[in-house]
Amino acid sequence: MMLDCHAEITRIRKDTKFTIALAGNPNVGKSTIFNEMTGLGAVTANYPGKTVALNIGSAVYQGVPFGIIDLPGTYSLGSVSDDQLIARREIIEGHAEVVVAIVDATNLERNLYLVLQLIDLGYPLIVACNMMDLAAQQNICFDTIKLSRLLGVPVVPITATKGEGIEELIKTCSDYVDGQIILAAKSPKYGQDILSYVDKLSETISHNLKNIPFGLSPRALAILLLEEDGEFVGYLRGDEHGARVVEKAAEIYTEIEKTHGEKAGVRMARERHGYEGFLVDQVQTIGECRPTLATKLWRLSLNPLTGLPILIAGLILLFMIMFYVGNFLSDNFNAFWTLIASPQLKNFIAFAFGHGALARTLLWGLDAGIMAALSVGIPYILTFYVILALLEDTGYLNSIAFLSDSLMHKIGLHGRAVIPIVAGAGCNVPAIIGTRVLTTKREKVIACTLITIFPCSARTAVIMGAVAFFLGWQWALMLYFVDFAIGIAVGRILAVALPGKSSGLVMEMFPFRVPKLTAILKKTWYRFKEFILIAAPIIVIGSFLLGGLYETKFMWVITKPMSLIIENWLGLPAVAGICLLFGILRKEMALQLLLALAIIQYGPNVHNLLSFMTKQQIFIFALVTTLYIPCVAAISALINELGWKTTLALSLFTIALAVAVGGVANHLLNFVHII
């Protein structure tokens, strides 16, 4: 289902002359550069077994096709997180002929850390210095030619948002591949004693190891060991010839700690920071800088006195845009489908298959199913994706995360989770996909569970249409209150119950940037494409199944055993069982079908729910609809983000939760008689 990145990379390498890998810190404009280079044909592919995805694409330069792999943004290469591991792995597996390190001209010092690591690894490297325009605005000048001389590799100045320098960058890569330029990176001049440790360890490695993993040079491996890198230390421990090397490394660790009073990994980092400071001193001059409007706005967004009101206003705005724009698009698409597409489809099916059970089942899948997929997908997801891309590219997302972090901690999440959770009030599908901003699976599971418990607009439609309409707004409010209380309780329980501690938050903040419209649109397109490819088939198949159950009358067989729960425990009328089943397709269908089936069962005079249901039953029905298993579209998004096992567990949990809460509420209300 999800594209496999190795298969994609193999395919790209077959079709192109050479491949480049884009590496760099987060938020340096890597994606913008990637999007500038590739067309709309780029794909996002998953690293097997990980939640990290790579963007892979291709482009043409002077008639020559070349591939581009966009590596995850990382501050350093290492093995602390999946992002780091995979970024490094893709480089050392040699999938690319040359690595392009993208650095942020406004923060050269920190960005050089990764560059020095890449030089130490020993793979062909070209440096691209992005955001030259922002640097100029901040009165930062530097000598890229001198930097290039000191590093020993080409340094190409670019401004990706204006498309400047990209061609030059590609030309440099192409020239290297053609052998017209030579990349002779200069080993960083760390302190004498560290360099002597590197030499000693390299020697031990050369003498003892028959095969160095990934064809790394002994020096490169030595430095990785001095970093105390988990992946390579572990590898050597498992290697029969590695014992001597591990022993030597341990000796050196002890020496470093004795001489410098800190561990080897920290010492190595310190050496790199030292050299990076030296380089920056040599090439950079910063003049007087007056804060720009963007910086002023950024500070306002972070200061709690101004930032919190801005945030609340922003979240309300986000919700309203999703609700109104989403609903507007959804209604129009529904109208289009109902008036134009659907009749054509019905005619075609009737022509090809007649009017029997098979034909009607096909219509469930192709008519109702596709409509469900697209009328949920296009309106809400597109709207959400545009908003998300704007928040990411401007940098406001980080301000939001900063302000809401402590609140989110109470339910086992981090500040970044506030966006998908608020988006879930519009539609669960983009909200679930939006949990990608969270870094650990544990957080994603908690966030997704809460998103499915808190009501989406479809469920709000049920609550308004059933409870508010027939019982009054106070009872609708009561239902929301019960729902949120349950959600928060579940969040806290999961935060304690799920294994893994919440990682400490260290998040880079960068001043607001003006986003590029084409970058927003491209990002939105890629993400939307992904949804359509994965979710649509699941929704259509789910609709087929439900349709088949209904048309073959098998549905009544299934709902019979449910009657004990539906009628006895939950106190609902028998028809409610089927409605809840269909609510899996579209949540608001639960209510629509309730009315439709009631007419079938009780006669055409039944158009008012109160004529066959008590107020209590209406309340319970809406409560159960809000809590139980998410709709098919959301389920497909969950499978995509969390895998089918977790999705199954989550689905069963919500069903159990809905049944338990509904039953308890039913019996409680029987006892108390307040509705």
Next chain:
Amino acid sequence: MPKGKALPLYTLKKQDKAAIVRIADDDQKFVNYLATLKLLPGTTFSVEEKAPFNGPIIIRIGRATYALDKKVASSIRVKKI
């Protein structure tokens, strides 16, 4: 410098300037990771902002700005300058 004088970073106020003395965390991998971001003993920084309700604290090291949550910021011991 006597260890007793080092305060948790989290106790600093907006616009304070300080130097990192040590990182009191058992997770060596995390300590090494912080080191790659230049969060290691000797580094000087200033406090830019503090979120309310035990939220994160934002510090500036050179031209880089980081938000650290209470847990991380409490384990970093600093001395005001």
